[in-house]
Each structure stands twice: as structure tokens, then as C-alpha cells.
Amino acid sequence: MQTDDLISLMSMDDRPVDTGWLRRATWLAAFAALAATAGLVLLTLGTRPDLASAWTTLPVIAKAAFGASIAAIALVLFQNSLRPGLKPARLLPFIALPLLAAAGWALLTLAQAPAEQWQALIFGRYWRGCLIAVPLYALLPLVVLLLLARRGAPVDRSLTGACAGLASAGLATIAYSLHCPDDTAPFLATWYTIATAIMTALGALILPRFLRW
Amino acid sequence: MQIPPCEQAQDVSLQELETQLRPLFLAALAGDAAAYRLFLDAISVRLRGYLSQMLARAGRTEVSEAEDVLQETLLALHLSRHTYDAASPVTAWAHAIARYKLVDHLRRSGRHAGALPLDDEAHRLAGPEESAAADARFDLSRALDALPERTRRLIDQVKLQGASVADAATAAGMTETAAKVAIHRGLRAMAQFLSKRRRQS
Numbered sequence: 177m178q179t180d181d182l183i184s185l186m187s188m189d190d191r192p193v194d195t196g197w198l199r200r201a202t203w204l205a206a207f208a209a210l211a212a213t214a215g216l217v218l219l220t221l222g223t224r225p226d227l228a229s230a231w232t233t234l235p236v237i238a239k240a241a242f243g244a245s246i247a248a249i250a251l252v253l254f255q256n257s258l259r260p261g262l263k264p265a266r267l268l269p270f271i272a273l274p275l276l277a278a279a280g281w282a283l284l285t286l287a288q289a290p291a292e293q294w295q296a297l298i299f300g301r302y303w304r305g306c307l308i309a310v311p312l313y314a315l316l317p318l319v320v321l322l323l324l325a326r327r328g329a330p331v332d333r334s335l336t337g338a339c340a341g342l343a344s345a346g347l348a349t350i351a352y353s354l355h356c357p358d359d360t361a362p363f364l365a366t367w368y369t370i371a372t373a374i375m376t377a378l379g380a381l382i383l384p385r386f387l388r389w
Numbered sequence: 390m391q392i393p394p395c396e397q398a399q400d401v402s403l404q405e406l407e408t409q410l411r412p413l414f415l416a417a418l419a420g421d422a423a424a425y426r427l428f429l430d431a432i433s434v435r436l437r438g439y440l441s442q443m444l445a446r447a448g449r450t451e452v453s454e455a456e457d458v459l460q461e462t463l464l465a466l467h468l469s470r471h472t473y474d475a476a477s478p479v480t481a482w483a484h485a486i487a488r489y490k491l492v493d494h495l496r497r498s499g500r501h502a503g504a505l506p507l508d509d510e511a512h513r514l515a516g517p518e519e520s521a522a523a524d525a526r527f528d529l530s531r532a533l534d535a536l537p538e539r540t541r542r543l544i545d546q547v548k549l550q551g552a553s554v555a556d557a558a559t560a561a562g563m564t565e566t567a568a569k570v571a572i573h574r575g576l577r578a579m580a581q582f583l584s585k586r587r588r589q590s
Contacts, residue, residue: 177460177529177530177533177548179433179456179459179460179463181548182460182463182464182529183426183429183430183433183463184426184547184548185544185547185548185572185576186425186429186463186464186467186576187422187423187425187426187429188422188547188554188569188572189422189425189467189569189572189573190420190421190422190425190569191420191569192418192419192420193417193418193470193471194471195418195470195471195472195473195474195475197471198471198472256474258472259472259473259474259477259482260469260472260481260482260485260486260489261473261474261477261478261481261482261483261484261485261486262474262477262481328469328472329465329469329472329486329489331485331486331488331489388493388584389465389580389584
């Protein structure tokens with residue numbers, strides 16, 4: 177087949193192309209995945225017993241805001257990474273903002289507390305639960321984002337994978353904050369950050385092999 | 390900042406290329422087939438120059454090889470039109486896709502991509518034009534052979550016998566829209582065939 181034939185064949189398609197679809201689909205998929213993940217948390221773990229009174233308190237809001245800001249930044253990067261010619265890697269440092277904010281808050285809390293309380297502040301009651309639950313619940317949004325990424329054209333597949341991992345951890349953090357009974361800043365900054373790092377590494381390592389095109 | 394004259398000239402011609410291609414591609418996205426044809430003709434000349442230049446640097450001088458990668462790149466451009474961001478240069482978009490396909494091709498054919506001095510500069514597209522189409526090897530023809538009979542016949546009629554989509558559709562007993570969808574699916578299947586074969590080898 178000659179290149180010219182191929183061009184004739186391709187230029188017969190006069191159906192309009194929607195370049196906004198990918199952006200809309202990303203946000204829609206993220207919201208759907210968040211709703212499904214939250215539903216899954218409620219079904220499997222249930223809410224924390226005091227959610228009705230606690231959901232307006234700073235720690236619960238902070239957990240959700242932490243997850244939401246990571247997810248939002250990662251989703252913008254993710255969506256851009258599916259479009260060749262944009263250089264989303266330059267925006268990657270923005271992800272550090274919520275992480276640094278949480279870390280700063282945690283250090284401030286520790287500095288104001290006596291040293292013998294540090295261990296309780298950091299480990300809380302259920303640090304293992306957080307470390308296992310967040311990555312586990314994040315698998316659902318991760319798969320949703322993987323399916324979406326296959327509809328795009330990721331030229332840097334590791335970056336796309338890392339952003340999908342980050343975003344899925346952020347979404348799972350919001351969902352798990354309905355259950356997580358540990359409310360200290362050092363807990364948030366330690367275990368949620370580690371869980372986020374786990375998902376980012378997982379996404380960057382595993383997803384590229386499913387994203388070849 | 391001092392820019393060396395040579396690079397400056399290339400930047401200028403890349404800008405000219407962008408000014409020429411962008412309106413065509415935007416019209417193509419809106420459904421203008423003639424503009425799309427002009428865009429594909431212009432970009433394929435540039436991409437052929439870019440790809441053969443880069444392949445030559447990697448020690449590959451066979452023209453049929455560059456034509457193979459070009460065809461695969463064009464197919465990828467076509468199937469990824471929805472990933473173009475209207476706020477970004479269309480030359481950067483096309484260059485990024487060509488670069489991805491080139492790196493993939495080199496990796497697949499056994500040469501480590503690290504050996505190729507791939508620079509990120511899209512202005513390579515503004516380099517030498519190459520309008521002489523070489524014969525591709527058999528890659529795309531083989532992909533065509535792997536299509537279902539009905540789709541292949543449709544493509545054959547349009548491509549070889551120069552029939553219009555409407556005529557080919559009538560001959561196949563389908564509507565024009567259905568024929569367009571079938572051709573689009575055929576192109577997608579050909580692209581999938583190429584990337585699957587790559588994974589196996």
C-alpha cells in the first residue's frame with residue numbers, strides 16, 4: 177500500500193472530531209470512580225461511628241481536601257499526558273504542594289506536643305488499616321483511569337501511569353476519609369503520603385505495559 | 390539571549406509551517422475533508438524528511454523503512470486526532486506522535502533507542518522536505534490483509550479503483566455513513582495489527 181493511498185483513505189473521513197471529549201471523560205470518569213469507591217468503603221467498612229458530628233471538623237475535612245487536591249492536580253496532568261506535544265512533566269512539582277502542606281502541618285503539631293505523645297500522634301490506632309485500605313480501594317479508580325488512558329495517545333507512558341496512580345490514591349483518600357478514625361495531622365502526613373507514593377510507583381511501573389499503542 | 394542564526398532560521402520556518410498547517414487541521418477537525426487532505430499531504434512530506442533524517446542518524450538508510458514508520462505515524466495521527474489540544478501547536482503534536490512511533494520502531498527492531506540522539510526540538514520538522522514517496526515494505530499491506538473480507542473489499546474499491554465512498558458504499562449495499570465507519574474501523578484494526586505484531590516480535 178502506498179502512502180498516498182493511505183492518505184486518500186484517511187481523508188475520506190469528514191466526520192467532525194471532538195477534541196474536548198478526553199477532558200470531559202476524564203472528569204466524569206473520576207467522579208464516577210470516586211462515587212463507586214466511596215460506595216465500596218461504605219459497604220465494606222462502613223462510616224466511622226461519629227461521622228455525623230465529625231464530618232465538619234478540621235481533620236476530616238483536611239483528609240478529604242488532601243485527597244481532592246492531589247487528585248485534581250494529578251487528573252489535569254493525566255489528561256494532558258494523553259495529548260502528544262504538551263509537556264505536562266513540567267507541572268509535576270505542583271503535586272508537592274498538598275504533600276508539603278500536610279508535612280508542614282504535621283511538623284507544627286509535633287513541635288507543639290510533648291515528645292512522649294509523638295508516637296501516638298504519628299501511628300494513631302489504625303495506621304496499618306490506612307496503609308492497606310487506601311491502595312486497595314485505589315485499584316478501582318486506577319483501572320477506570322487505565323481504560324480511559326487507552327483512548328488517548330500517551331507518548332510518555334510512565335508519566336501517564338504515575339499520574340493515574342496519584343489520582344487514584346487521591347480519590348481513594350477522599351473515600352476512605354469517611355471511615356478513617358485517626359484524626360491527627362502527623363498521621364495524615366505519614367500514612368496517606370506513603371499510600372499515595374505506593375500507588376504512584378505502582379501506576380508508573382505497571383500501567384505502561386497496558387498503554388502501548 | 391543570543392540565538393545562533395541557524396536555529397533562528399529553523400524556528401522561523403517552523404512558525405511558518407505552523408501558520409500553514411494549523412488552519413488546515415482545525416478545518417479538518419470540523420469536518421472539512423479537502424483541508425484534511427492538504428494537511429496530510431503537507432505533514433507527510435515534513436515527517437518523511439524528519440523520519441529519514443533520524444533513521445539515517447541511527448544508521449538506517451533504507452528508504453522503505455522510513456516509509457513504513459511514516460505510514461504507521463500517519464495512521465496514529467489519524468486515529469489520535471481527538472487528542473489534539475487546540476491551544477497547542479499542531480506541529481508539536483504531530484512531532485510528538487512521530488517521535489513516539491520512531492522510538493518504538495527502533496526499540497522493536499532491536500536497536501536500543503538510547504543510541505539515537507533524539508532531540509526534543511520540534512523544529513526538526515522544519516528541516517529538509519522529502520516529497521519522493523518510497524515504496525514501503527509490506528507492513529501496511531499485511532495489516533490490510535488481516536482485515537475482514539468486507540472491510541478489505543471496501544478499502545480496495547476506494548483506494549485502488551478510486552471510487553467515491555458513496556459509490557463503494559452502494560456497491561457493498563451499505564449507507565455512506567456506515568461505509569465511513571467501516572473504513573475508520575478498518576484503519577483502527579490495521580493500527581492494532583501493527584502494534585500487536587510489534588509486541589510479538
